[in-house]
Amino acid sequence: GELAVLEYQVFYRRRYAEDAFASCQGVRLPATGGYAIDTMCGRYGAKLCTAQRWLDFQGDKNNGLAPLQIDFRLLPDDVEPG
Secondary structure, three states, X not given: OOOOOOEEEEEEEHHHHHHHHHHHHOOXXXXXXXXXXXXXXXXXHHHXXXXXXXXXXXXXXXXXXXXXXXXXXXXXXXXXXX
């Protein structure tokens, strides 16, 4: 048999994830005028979305977008993955 990656874990520093989320949070879709994050955070929508929820939705293979399951782990800024 051939080998394939079916899922994986990604370790981000919390600060990096929060900054990435913040850079998307205010973006609006021209077609609707709504926030892009509203469609990028699943059931939480823009108002209840957090960096972790945003990443969890992006990595969910059941969202119709992710090609495989991605488990995002946010680490404190001073901790090394191990």
